[in-house]
Each structure stands twice: as structure tokens, then as C-alpha cells.
Amino acid sequence: GGIITQTPKFLIGQEGQKLTLKCQQNFNHDTMYWYRQDSGKGLRLIYYSITENDLQKGDLSEGYDASREKKSSFSLTVTSAQKNEMAVFLCASSLQGNTLYFGAGTRLSVL
Amino acid sequence: QQQVRQSPQSLTVWEGETAILNCSYENSAFDYFPWYQQFPGEGPALLIAIRSVSDKKEDGRFTIFFNKREKKLSLHITDSQPGDSATYFCAATPNNNNAPRFGAGTKLSVKP
Numbered sequence: 001g002g003i004i005t006q007t008p009k010f011l012i013g014q015e016g017q018k019l020t021l022k023c024q025q026n027f028n029h030d031t032m033y034w035y036r037q038d039s040g041k042g043l044r045l046i047y048y049s050i051t052e053n054d055l056q057k058g059d060l061s062e063g064y065d066a067s068r069e070k071k072s073s074f075s076l077t078v079t080s081a082q083k084n085e086m087a088v089f090l091c092a093s094s095l096q097g098n099t100l101y102f103g104a105g106t107r108l109s110v111l
Numbered sequence: 112q113q114q115v116r117q118s119p120q121s122l123t124v125w126e127g128e129t130a131i132l133n134c135s136y137e138n139s140a141f142d143y144f145p146w147y148q149q150f151p152g153e154g155p156a157l158l159i160a161i162r163s164v165s166d167k168k169e170d171g172r173f174t175i176f177f178n179k180r181e182k183k184l185s186l187h188i189t190d191s192q193p194g195d196s197a198t199y200f201c202a203a204t205p206n207n208n209n210a211p212r213f214g215a216g217t218k219l220s221v222k223p
Contacts, residue, residue, distance in 0.1 A: 004154070033210055040120070042113075042200060042215035043155070058210060090154055098204075099145065100211065102154030 002027035004103035006091050011108045015083040021076045021106045023091030030095065032074040036060055037088040037105070046089075049074055078108070085110040114138055115203050117214035125222050130188040132217045134201030137182060141203035145211070146175065146186050149198045158199070159186070191221045 005024045013019045025032065031050050035043040035058075045058030047066035055066055065077040074091060086109050092100040118133045134144070142163040147155035161168040161175045161184070168175045172191075177184045188195055198218045202211040 031210075035213070040215060042115075042117075043213040045210050045212065048210045056210070059212075092154070098143070099157045099160070100147075100155075100202075102147075102156070104152070104154050 002029075002101065004091055004093060004101055006089075006103035006106050008106060009104070011106055013078075013081040013108065013110050015081060015110060017081045017110075019078040019081055019108070021078075021089050021091075021108075023074045023076075023103060024072055025074075025091075025093040025101070026072065027093055027095070027101060028071070029093035029101075030071070031093060032068065033092045033094070033100065034058075034064075034066060034074065034076045035090045035092065037090055043090060046076065081108075081110040083110055113215065114212040115201055115214040117201050117217050119217060120215070121218040121220070123220045123222060124191050126191060126193060128191050130191050130195070130219055130221070132186040132188075132199050132201075132219070133183070134185065134214055135181075135183045136203050138203070138205065139182075140205040140207070141212075142206040143204040143211075144175070144177065144184055145202050145204070146173075147200045147202060147213075149200065149216075155200055188219075191219075193221045193223050195219060196221050 033048040034046040049068040088105040092102045145160035148158040149155040174187045201214040204211040
């Protein structure tokens with residue numbers, strides 16, 4: 001079996017700050033994803049990547065950048081944190097878009 | 112705009128009852144429909160999935176019923192157990208293997 005590791009588990013930022021979230025997978029999966037989870041809104045797709053150095057925008061990409069430095073890692077940057085923003089960011093990976101395997105998430109709070 | 116809709120937002124059943132969770136979509140390009148189960152503090156995990164060529168998929172106490180014409184599906188959990196208390200997400204993947212879209216989830220509580 002494999003594992004998805006997200007760091008950090010908790011992230012507290014200041015308004016306007018640039019914040020980076022990291023994700024590593026050892027499944028050797030081609031595709032990786034970033035979703036944002038807000039209470040009552042489910043999971044919304046931010047970015048995904050079908051291979052190393054590939055980037056595809058999702059439905060919520062504005063305000064975010066992403067980088068797929070190598071097959072096993074996918075990072076997400078919040079370009080300017082919004083005051084009072086609170087959300088969970090979930091990273092996932094899959095083989096050819098079938099079952100997604102998720103990490104435990106990074107919980108973001110902005111003061 | 113939500114591409115996948117779920118109802119109800121929350122559901123409470125007694126132990127032993129059948130819980131029915133509903134899902135609908137609009138994009139005809141969706142052809143793979145996984146359901147994910149999420150416990151507090153964890154990421155979602157695949158529970159059961161169906162392809163659009165089938166109208167039913169069963170795995171133990173969990174069954175998906177799929178109506179392609181109406182673009183609706185439902186997850187039935189029979190003999191519900193307190194350990195089934197979790198949030199359930201319906202997802203839909205297009206036939207070009209683009210990324211899955213998720214519904215807003217149904218929070219299920221099973222009372223002993």
C-alpha cells in the first residue's frame with residue numbers, strides 16, 4: 001500500500017500572506033489533485049496534474065498557484081490569504097482518474 | 112455552480128434502518144460515479160463505485176442504484192450501524208478521465 005502525506009497539518013497565516021502547502025505520494029500514481037473543502041460546500045477542485053510538470057486548472061483556481069516538481073510531489077500556493085478564511089485543503093492521487101487516494105488534509109486559518 | 116448535487120444535507124437514522132442518500136448530475140459526459148466516506152479529521156476514502164453502463168452495484172450493506180436517463184443515483188445503506196456515521200460524498204468523473212467533481216456531501220448519523 002501507499003500513503004499521501006500532507007504538510008503542514010495546520011497552517012495559520014496573516015491576511016495577504018503567501019502560503020505554501022505540500023503533498024507527497026508513494027503510490028507511483030501519475031495524477032495528483034488539490035481540492036478545497038468548506039463546510040456545506042463539499043470538495044471543490046483547485047488544480048490537478050496528470051504527469052510531472054503538467055498543470056490543469058480546476059473550478060476554483062483563482063487565487064492559487066500549483067507546482068508539480070516531480071511525480072511524487074505536488075504543492076499548492078495560496079497567493080494572498082484572505083482574512084478570516086478557514087478551510088481544509090485535501091491532496092489526492094490516482095491512477096488514470098479512477099479511485100482517488102486522499103491525504104488527511106491541511107487545515108488553514110487566516111487571522 | 113455545483114455540477115453534482117446531493118441530498119439531504121444531513122440524515123439521521125436508527126441502528127438497523129436503511130439510509131438512502133441521493134445524488135444527481137447534469138453533465139452527460141460523466142460516466143464513473145464513486146462514493147467516498149469521510150470520518151472527522153480524515154481524508155475521504157472510496158466506499159463503492161459504479162459505471163454508467165450498470166444500473167446497480169452492490170457491496171455488502173452498500174448498494175448504488177443508477178438511473179442514467181434521469182441522471183440520478185442513490186446510495187442505500189442497509190442495517191445501518193453507528194460506525195457508519197460519517198459524511199458521504201458522491202463524485203462524478205467524465206469519460207475523458209478529467210478530474211472528478213464532488214457533491215456537497217450528506218452527513219449521516221446512526222443512533223444506537
